[in-house]
Amino acid sequence: MNPMKLRLPPIAALLGRLVRREDRLLVASLSAATALLALVSLLLGPGGFGLPAASASLILLEIRLPRTLLCILIGASLGLAGAALQGYLRNPLAEPGIIGASSGAGLGAVLAIHTGLTQTLALALPVGGMLGALAATALVVLLAGERGGPLTLILAGVAVSSVATALLSLVLSLAQNPFAAVEIVFWVLGSLADRSLVHVALAGPFMVAGIALLAGLGRSLDALSLGEEAAENLGVDLARLRLQAVIGAALAVGSATAIAGTIGFVGLVVPHLLRPFVGEEPSRLLTVSLLGGATLLLAADIAVRLLTPAGELRLGVLTALIGTPLFLWLIVKARRELTT
Amino acid sequence: MRRAGRRAAAPVLALALGLAGAGTAPLFAQTGTAPARPPERIVSINLCTDQILLDLVPRERIRAISHLASDRSVSALYDRVAGIAATRGEAEAVLALDPDLVLAGAYSTPATVAVLERLGRRVEKVPAAQDIEGIKAVVRRVAEAVGERERGEAVVGAFERWLAEAVGDTGGSESAKRPSALVYQVNNIASGSGNLADNVLAAAGFTNHAVHLGLGAGGKLALESLIASPPDLLVLTGPVDEYRTVTADNLRHPALARLRAERATVTVPWRFWLCGTPYVAEAVRRLVEARKALIERRAAR
Amino acid sequence: MRLAAQAVSVELKGRRVLESVSVALGEGRITGLIGHNGAGKSTLLKTLAGLLKPSQGAVTLDGQPLADIARRLAGRRIAYLPQDRIVHWGISVRAVAALGRLPHGSTAASVGAADREAVAAALAAMDLAAIADRPIDQVSGGERARALFARALAQEAPVILADEPTAGLDPAHALELFAILQKLAMEGRTIAIALHDLSMAARFCHDIVLLHSGRVEGAGPTAEVLSAERISRAFSVHMRLGQFDNIPIVVPIAPLRP
Numbered sequence: 001m002n003p004m005k006l007r008l009p010p011i012a013a014l015l016g017r018l019v020r021r022e023d024r025l026l027v028a029s030l031s032a033a034t035a036l037l038a039l040v041s042l043l044l045g046p047g048g049f050g051l052p053a054a055s056a057s058l059i060l061l062e063i064r065l066p067r068t069l070l071c072i073l074i075g076a077s078l079g080l081a082g083a084a085l086q087g088y089l090r091n092p093l094a095e096p097g098i099i100g101a102s103s104g105a106g107l108g109a110v111l112a113i114h115t116g117l118t119q120t121l122a123l124a125l126p127v128g129g130m131l132g133a134l135a136a137t138a139l140v141v142l143l144a145g146e147r148g149g150p151l152t153l154i155l156a157g158v159a160v161s162s163v164a165t166a167l168l169s170l171v172l173s174l175a176q177n178p179f180a181a182v183e184i185v186f187w188v189l190g191s192l193a194d195r196s197l198v199h200v201a202l203a204g205p206f207m208v209a210g211i212a213l214l215a216g217l218g219r220s221l222d223a224l225s226l227g228e229e230a231a232e233n234l235g236v237d238l239a240r241l242r243l244q245a246v247i248g249a250a251l252a253v254g255s256a257t258a259i260a261g262t263i264g265f266v267g268l269v270v271p272h273l274l275r276p277f278v279g280e281e282p283s284r285l286l287t288v289s290l291l292g293g294a295t296l297l298l299a300a301d302i303a304v305r306l307l308t309p310a311g312e313l314r315l316g317v318l319t320a321l322i323g324t325p326l327f328l329w330l331i332v333k334a335r336r337e338l339t340t
Numbered sequence: 341m342r343r344a345g346r347r348a349a350a351p352v353l354a355l356a357l358g359l360a361g362a363g364t365a366p367l368f369a370q371t372g373t374a375p376a377r378p379p380e381r382i383v384s385i386n387l388c389t390d391q392i393l394l395d396l397v398p399r400e401r402i403r404a405i406s407h408l409a410s411d412r413s414v415s416a417l418y419d420r421v422a423g424i425a426a427t428r429g430e431a432e433a434v435l436a437l438d439p440d441l442v443l444a445g446a447y448s449t450p451a452t453v454a455v456l457e458r459l460g461r462r463v464e465k466v467p468a469a470q471d472i473e474g475i476k477a478v479v480r481r482v483a484e485a486v487g488e489r490e491r492g493e494a495v496v497g498a499f500e501r502w503l504a505e506a507v508g509d510t511g512g513s514e515s516a517k518r519p520s521a522l523v524y525q526v527n528n529i530a531s532g533s534g535n536l537a538d539n540v541l542a543a544a545g546f547t548n549h550a551v552h553l554g555l556g557a558g559g560k561l562a563l564e565s566l567i568a569s570p571p572d573l574l575v576l577t578g579p580v581d582e583y584r585t586v587t588a589d590n591l592r593h594p595a596l597a598r599l600r601a602e603r604a605t606v607t608v609p610w611r612f613w614l615c616g617t618p619y620v621a622e623a624v625r626r627l628v629e630a631r632k633a634l635i636e637r638r639a640a641r
Numbered sequence: 642m643r644l645a646a647q648a649v650s651v652e653l654k655g656r657r658v659l660e661s662v663s664v665a666l667g668e669g670r671i672t673g674l675i676g677h678n679g680a681g682k683s684t685l686l687k688t689l690a691g692l693l694k695p696s697q698g699a700v701t702l703d704g705q706p707l708a709d710i711a712r713r714l715a716g717r718r719i720a721y722l723p724q725d726r727i728v729h730w731g732i733s734v735r736a737v738a739a740l741g742r743l744p745h746g747s748t749a750a751s752v753g754a755a756d757r758e759a760v761a762a763a764l765a766a767m768d769l770a771a772i773a774d775r776p777i778d779q780v781s782g783g784e785r786a787r788a789l790f791a792r793a794l795a796q797e798a799p800v801i802l803a804d805e806p807t808a809g810l811d812p813a814h815a816l817e818l819f820a821i822l823q824k825l826a827m828e829g830r831t832i833a834i835a836l837h838d839l840s841m842a843a844r845f846c847h848d849i850v851l852l853h854s855g856r857v858e859g860a861g862p863t864a865e866v867l868s869a870e871r872i873s874r875a876f877s878v879h880m881r882l883g884q885f886d887n888i889p890i891v892v893p894i895a896p897l898r899p
Contacts, residue, residue, distance in 0.1 A: 020750045046562040054568050055599075062595040063564050090729040113584060179587045182527055186586050194528070194563050194590045219748050222740060226792070227727035232692050233720065234743045234796075235713035261586075280730040280776070283749040310560040311528065 023284055026277055030291035034072065037298035041068040044302060046309035066197045071301050072294045073200075073207045074192075074260055077252035079293015080286060082267020084214040087221035087282035088245040089141075092275075093150050095267035096253040100136040100160030102264065105257035106187040107164045107171070108132020112258075114175040126203045129258025134250035136160050141246060189316035190261035192301055203255040210252025211290065213244055218283030220244075225282065263316050265323025266293050272326060296322075378487025379441035379462075385429035385452070386445035388615035389466050391417050392482045393443060395495055395618070399424060401486075403437040413578060416611045416619040431455040441485060469616025471539040475499065478616055499618035506625035507543065519572035519634055521546035521627070522553075524561070525610075527587040532558025540613050540620050544627035546573065567595055570603055573630055577610035604637070606630040642703050642718060642799040643668055644689055644831055649698035651681075651688050658684045660855045661698070666800070666831045666848075671822055673842040673863070674835040676852030677876055682835040683724055685852065686802045689833065690721035702800075716744030720793040724804035724835075726785055731776040734788045738763050738773075741795030763794035766821055768814070782809045790818065800831045807836065819845045839891035843867055843882070851875055873897065 019027050042064050043049050052059040082095040089099075096102050112118050112128030143156035168187060172180040220241045223231040228238060257263075270292040271285055278284035300318045307313050381403045384390045390405040394417055404425040412418045427433050431452045434442060439461060444453050446467040456463050464485045469475040476496045483492020521541050523531040531537035531548070532555045538548050549571035550558060580591040590596070599605075606626060613623040644666040651659040659681045666672050666689070674682045687693045689700055691707045700707040702718060710718070720741070728737060739747070741763065742756040764770050767787040772780055777788060786809055793801055801822075807815040823845065826832055833850075836842055842849060842863070849866040851859040853875045859866040872891070873880045879894040 023750075045568070046565045047568075052564065052568045058595055058598055059564050059567050062593070062598070063567070113586070116584065119581070119584065175584075177583070177585050179526060179583060179585045182587045183585045194593050196594050198594065218750075219743055222749055223743050225729045225732060226737075226740060226789070227723060227725065227729070229687065229692055229723045230721065230727070230740075230792075232712070233690055233716055234740060235716040237712060275730075279736060280732050281736055281749050282730065310562045310565070312560055 019287060020284060023278060023288065026274075026288055027291065030288060030295055033295045034291055034298065037295060037302065038068050038072060041071060041298055041302055044305055046305075062196060063194070066195050066200050067192050067301070068298070069200050069204075070192055070195050070260060071298045073204060074256040074263065075266060075294040075297025076290045077207045077211060077256045077293070078263065078266040079270040079289040079291075079296070080211055080214050081249045081253050082293070083271040083282070083285045083289035084217055084221070084245055085249055085267070086271055087217070087224065087285070088241070089144075089153060090224065091150055091153050092272065093268070094153060095265070095271075096133075096249060097262065097264035097267065098154065098161075099140045099157040100164055101133040101140075101249060101253045102257050102262040103161045103164035103168070104136025105129040105133040105254040106262055107168045108135075108254065109258035110168050110171050110187060114171055114177070122198075122202060126206050126255040126258045129203075129256075130206060130250050130254030132164070133254030133257065134246065136164055137246050137250055141242070185314065186261045188262055189314035190257075190263035190319075191311070191314050191316075192260050193311040195259060199259045203259045206251050206255035210248050210250070210255070213248030214252065215286055215290070217241065217245060217248070218286055221282035221286075261314075261316065263297070263319055265319045265326075266296055269319075269323050269326050270296055272330075379439075379485075381437065381439045382441045382443065382486060383427065383434055383437050383439035384443040385427060385434060386443060386448055386466070387414060388445060388468055388478075388617060389443035389482060390421075391415065391615055391617045391619065392466075392479055393486065394420065396479075396483055396488050396491055397486050403439055404434075412611065413582060413609075414611050414614055416615075416617065416622070418611065435459065435461070443482065443485070468536070470534070470536050471616075472503070472543060472620075474536075475616045475618065475620065479618065495618060499621060502618065502621040503543070503624060506621050507545070507628055518545055518547050519631060520549040520552060521573040521575050522549035522561075522566070522571035523575045523577065524566065524591075525577055526583055526585070526591065528560045528563065528590050530555055530558055530561040530566075532556050536616050536620070537613060540623050541575075541627065544624045545631050546627065563590055563593060563595060567599055570599055572604065573627075573634055574600065574603060574605040575627070575630075576605065576607045578607065604630065604634050642831055644700070644702055644719070644800050644833075646685070646689055646695075646700050647698050649685075649688055649695040649700065651684055651693055652696050653684065653693075658855055659688065659695075662852075662855070662857050663698075664689075664850050664857065664860055666833050668831050669826050669829045670831070670847040671826050671845060672833040672848040672850060673846030674833060674850050674852065675837070675839060675842055675872075676858075677854075679854075680852040681855045682852055683804050685850075686721070686804050686833065686835055690719050690802050691715050692721065713744050716796065716798070718798055719800040719802060720796040720798040722789060722793045722801075722803040722806060724808075726782075726789055726809075728777045728785070728789070731778040733774050733776055734769055734780065734784070734791075735760065735764065735773040737777055737788045738767075738769070738791035738795050741792040741797075744796060759795045759797055760791075763791040766794055767791040768817065783811055783814055786810055787814065787818075794821075799829070801825065801833075803832075803834045805835055805837065807838065807841065815841070839867075839872065839880075839893075840889065843889040843891055867891070 042060065045052055078096060085094040085096065085099065086092055108128040108131050109125055112124040117124040140156045140160050144153040165188065169184060172184055177183060220236045223234040223236045232238060271289045274288045274292050275285055278288060301315060304313050304315055304318055380401050382393065382397065382401055383403045384393050384405045387406055387408040390409040393402065402424055404427040405421060407426040407428050409415045409421045410418050410426060429449065429452060434456060442456055442461055442463045444463055444465050446465050453463055453465065466478055466482060469478045479495050480492050483489050523537050530550050532550045533548055534557055541548050553561065553565060553569060555561060608623050608626045613620045646662055646664050649659060649662045650657060662685060674685060676682050684693065688695055691700065702710065739760050742759060745756065747753060747756040764773050767790055769787055769791055772784060777785060790806055793803065807818055810818060819841065822832055846863055848861060849863045850857060851866055858875050859871055869880050869882050877897050879897055881892050881894055883890050883892065
């Protein structure tokens with residue numbers, strides 16, 4: 001087999017081979033949860049559960065379906081990107097939000113919108129997001145690298161994130177946009193309200209491409225558990241690994257953020273919760289994190305729609321509410337380890 | 341017969357200018373704050389007072405108006421303010437103009453207003469009108485403040501005639517079932533009851549669908565709710581791609597496009613009824629026309 | 642397979658770490674790399690493994706330049722064990738050993754019969770069967786070292802390059818490891834290890850390469866290279882060689898005065 005060819009896992013037929021026997025129950029459960037929550041999402045409207053009272057097909061097809069599809073795609077992208085980045089950076093705190101990929105994507109998207117590019121070319125929106133995410137991720141990898149410990153990574157991520165968000169605010173204020181204040185809330189906290197099939201078509205292919213790239217990183221990430229030198233000995237091309245990880249994350253997270261704004265913590269929480277169930281092996285974590293991310297985002301979006309049917313509550317608020325207890329638990333755990 | 345908003349404004353303006361030729365300065369005895377001489381260096385830092393002011397005094401007496409007055413999306417007089425200085429309303433900028441009267445909105449930046457008052461400038465805080473009578477009251481109040489009480493009455497009279505003309509003969513429509521309308525804006529905002537938009541809808545012979553949807557004073561309306569329970573007339577306040585922002589995506593949603601294709605929609609530019617000025621009559625006129633079209637369509641079925 | 646370095650010079654961060662080093666690792670033989678701290682032992686091993694590119698000279702595997710061999714294939718020929726015992730995640734001991742099968746095409750999801758056998762044999766050889774399912778961050782330092790060596794065994798590579806594999810192992814397990822190395826050598830494998838324990842080197846290594854400040858001070862059969870005066874000079878320590886029940890021992894007496 002030519003080692004230079006990018007390994008894209010074949011779909012469907014090899015699913016059985018892709019999933020280890022021990023993980024089959026978990027994968028099946030998460031798949032079932034995703035399917036069930038997707039059904040709930042399709043049946044949930046501002047008035048409660050059930051099919052729409054009128055214009056049912058229009059509402060289901062044009063409003064509820066895109067929202068459900070995006071939850072699945074974006075959740076999968078974020079969960080997988082988190083697992084992949086944590087595996088690549090060998091750092092359990094890595095995730096698209098913390099390393100600034102999401103903020104970078106937001107900046108790229110806002111630039112695409114407010115320079116008018118998206119009016120001439122709709123694709124400029126996801127492309128702007130992806131370029132922004134790429135720049136941010138590459139910058140953080142450069143600053144902190146794989147050799148940087150958790151502290152260096154967080155510092156680099158905070159730096160890049162802050163700059164990106166500040167520039168985003170700058171662009172919005174310069175745009176003379178009377179709705180700049182509201183718009184920045186969208187970019188910083190994310191929302192899936194009123195997304196349409198157009199958005200699915202714009203960002204979907206890029207998210208799928210990013211997912212495919214990231215999903216192929218399994219064996220390289222496993223080898224990387226032993227450090228770079230041993231990984232090289234086991235056949236890993238470190239340069240190509242870096243490229244695949246960074247580009248895959250940028251594609252998936254960049255296009256997702258361009259459509260839905262920054263949705264944080266999914267990429268952090270999902271791999272953390274699922275890691276013990278897969279023996280902490282990075283490759284096994286990829287598959288379950290993809291499904292776990294979809295499940296989590298569907299659940300969060302359903303919760304948002306139950307709490308504020310007209311859409312005042314932002315998705316990012318809910319994911320932050322989920323993520324913060326995890327952070328607290330990490331702090332407690334770290335303190336305990338220091339004192340023992 | 342359709343008439344452009346511009347030309348509809350002509351009667352009011354002509355009236356105002358006609359009276360300007362009289363050139364006397366009537367004395368006022370009512371309010372204690374009335375000056376001995378009418379103010380000559382007026383600065384308006386509020387969009388709504390800008391527009392009322394422009395029909396009450398000649399340009400020479402206006403030092404500056406707010407920068408929003410030239411914005412087509414929010415000002416009904418955007419094309420008539422060229423040549424008048426614009427200010428963003430910061431205290432220092434206003435003071436530099438040495439005004440003898442400052443017109444501000446009730447909710448204009450309190451800090452700015454406080455500074456101006458503390459420095460002894462005369463500031464008239466004009467509340468925003470929420471209904472037809474309120475508009476007349478506000479016009480009269482500003483007229484009082486600028487020393488043009490008679491012209492103010494003329495403007496009010498012109499407004500009443502304009503309104504009556506706009507509403508036209510809809511005799512009998514009060515007893516007939518009033519169609520419903522909903523004002524749907526950027527960021528899923530729908531206008532609720534008790535505010536100016538609501539009263540304009542009522543003046544044009546509509547019920548406010550937002551009440552039917554339980555929105556109260558207005559607020560966010562989920563697109564799905566709108567689609568599931570649409571009004572007889574959907575009212576938009578501008579072209580759907582007017583604002584290049586994510587928060588206006590709701591206006592560009594395919595489902596809304598479908599709704600607009602299937603149901604009656606009218607666009608009444610927000611600049612006519614954002615502020616409580618006589619120019620809401622133009623908004624009423626357009627809404628009434630839409631209502632007539634709606635009734636004709638129903639009758640045709 | 643014969644692994645050789647021919648007049649290899651290696652630079653790291655602008656500093657010349659190896660200067661014109663030539664070594665030939667023989668089949669069926671254990672070669673010990675000895676030298677003071679910073680002499681270049683680790684660098685030489687990494688260069689022989691193909692992880693570092695020499696600025697001069699070349700490394701050949703059975704006469705073929707190592708640089709020409711595809712990465713994954715090289716992993717099936719050469720098993721390299723780094724000095725730092727890194728395992729980033731708390732994977733099981735078995736999973737650590739199983740990583741050695743990656744060059745053979747296995748993944749965590751799909752494990753073939755040959756892979757399973759190789760892993761089982763490696764775990765048994767390193768006496769890890771009892772703790773095979775325990776997470777690697779919950780075993781002792783010595784057990785971790787053995788698990789990592791099991792990975793190298795599972796690779797079933799004809800060449801094994803190990804950097805201080807017995808550091809931190811108790812005497813029993815150190816002796817076990819050398820016994821395994823001897824068995825592997827008898828099977829025809831080519832083995833090179835860097836180590837500090839000169840007595841063990843004298844006892845178990847067929848050949849010795851003595852490095853001093855990036856240069857080869859001596860290379861050849863153990864008996865030839867390991868002379869008291871040569872190693873005393875190389876380590877700047879007065880060394881005495883002796884025997885105990887026919888087992889050679891090397892004792893450092895005192896630092897040599899400059």
